[in-house]
Amino acid sequence: MLDLLHTLVSFVCVLTVVVFVHEMGHFLVARWNGVKVEVFSIGFGKELFGFNDRRGTRWRVSAIPMGGYVRFFGDSDATSTTQDADAVEEMAEADRAVSFHHKRLGQRFAIVAAGPLANFLFAIIVFAGFFMTFGQSRSLPVVGEVMPGSAAEESGLLPGDLILSIDGTTVEHFQDVQRLVPLSNGEPLDVLVRRKGAERRLTVTPHMVDLDDGLGNTVKVARIGIQVSLSPDDMRRLGPLDALGAAVSQTWSLSADTLTYLGQMISGDRSTDELGGPVRIARFSGKAAERGLADIVMFVALLSVNLGLINLFPIPMLDGGHLMFYTLEALRGRPLTARVQEYGFRVGLALVLALMVFATWNDLSVLIW
Template sequence: MIESPPFWMYILGFLLVLGPLITLHELGHYLVGRWLGVKAEAFSIGFGKELVGRTDRHGTRWKIAALPLGGYVQFKGDMNPASIPDGDAIASATDEERLGSFHHALLWRRALIVLAGPVANILVTLAIFAGFFMAVGYPQAKDAEQQLTIAGFMDDSPAQKAGIEIGDRVVAVEGEPVEKLQDVQQAVMLYPDQLLQITIQRGGAEMTYPVRTISMEIEDRFGNPSRIGLIGIQAAASETEFVPQGIGTSLGLAVGESVKMVDMMVTGIKQIVTGQRSVQELGGPIKIAKFSGEQLSLGWLAFINFVALISLNLAFINLLPIPGLDGGHLAFYAAEAVRRKPVGPRGMEMAYRTGMALVIVLMLFVTFNDLVSLSPFG
């Protein structure tokens, strides 16, 4: 039976996820900008009409706007909140106008200010993961070798058909070593109906078998579907326990988990682009609200873990080299470093306008996709 949280929980979850994450992202830009001597004219959470705000003693307007789907810091010299440079204004600026202007700052300063937003989101993810591993613990099998030993097969198991036998121990998937059952599951589930090289150990010898995964659609307790890959093996029973870690180990594990998540994001995007996955798997603000409310209904641990996932997604998306996003700015700065001069103002302005149009189209698409693929919150 599908369990649906009350409607208010979707709203609360959405605000508790995006509100703090957007604020921290923009604070990253703002604080590094202040540190490097660049003046911020506006700090906004949300877009559109200002609902409430105040101006501080530095002349920065702090405000909350009507559309809670993002935010921005508008630095001195920006043409608009997307930091599109005004070429004519930059070239004709007086000495007074250049003072504290973002676009007149040294290249490395501009790059650090832009990079600070995504870095803030990455740090949030690392802090959540590390805190979880210290407070709750890292999942470890009491007998990892036994957990990786095949005890049985599903009906019509592709692994069994490929020649893998009961008693074999999985040691690698696609050449990547695995240390626990979760590693095998994560490595396989991303690739439905694809040929994977599964390396096993049998009698002291290692053998690699090509196994074509099963494509299976599953649903969680809220009825959200997902398509995963399976190779049809059943692991030997092995108890898993959560072992609290020290701060150093926790940070290392947090980095490792974050890298795995980014790899999953990149793989998912590649599969959507190549047609291996449906574009309906792309999510927008409505899906974020739905999943936020569902995770909040499961308790704070599940919800905070979801916040870490969204925070890393925000960093990843913002670092894409699309003009108008942080990654687009950094791409122009890289070009400027190589050319030893900025990209021409007309070409830069056209690129930024095209990039912003692309972002708006993508937002409209994923929102429409949400409306089509989801019934009204279950």
């Protein structure tokens, strides 16, 4: 019971932070554009407690801690769908001035995009602070040891080889190798190395090996079977500018890698068993909290990147769906009809619910079986 309570508390704390950052992005840009914010809610459902600020916004914590929302003046619900068309037309001029749906297209676009962008910005700040405080591992990509029977041995990689690039992507540190090899999902890699001053090009086909994902689950991961000689000097604290650059690069890589993994799942090249939902996030939150401050901080940043990225998917109900509608509005010169938007949101809701059910089933099936 104590372990379960620890996991739940960790999960709620982690999720609350990233949701608060996301909704605060919407909130601040809406305020800057003169939109009245009626509700800022962490969680859904019945309000547990809250207060009203001097501008009339109700700040609340709700019973179901699985997200949050801001509701603008003129919205009919938490998804920022408009109120009845007749009611919107009958708005007084003073109400139109603070209504989200009466703002210019560019303003509405900025308000909606601000949520995901806030998550990315938050992750960059967290990563930069981490690299300045704890440091960043920057081991040279020099092969220290080649494991017997490994893909590296089969391809001809030797100890002392300096890895320069993998499939055309420049390798600066050994951590780049650790990131790029799993992305291959077992497909052959074009590896450029420097050996005794001369460059050599090798084809390395990673082996798919069974590894523990940190939660006791076995997952298949591409490995080439090399080790690097690590040194305490490899973990270096970075200055502010270097830390900021490394943080931007880290956020970009995480986003690009996530899209690659999702693309492989959609194409059938990667198992969808790796797709996790709230239960898996909760378990990772608990494990990260157990390992200490550094791990929980990095996990919060990682989750923030993923929340920002997922919300940009062009699915109605998500921020990306709204942005898709606004883009079509800009191209057409007028908004989509209310009926088209309504059907779009219904389809979007069905997709989001189906994805949540599937991911949760993956989580539960691991626990049960």
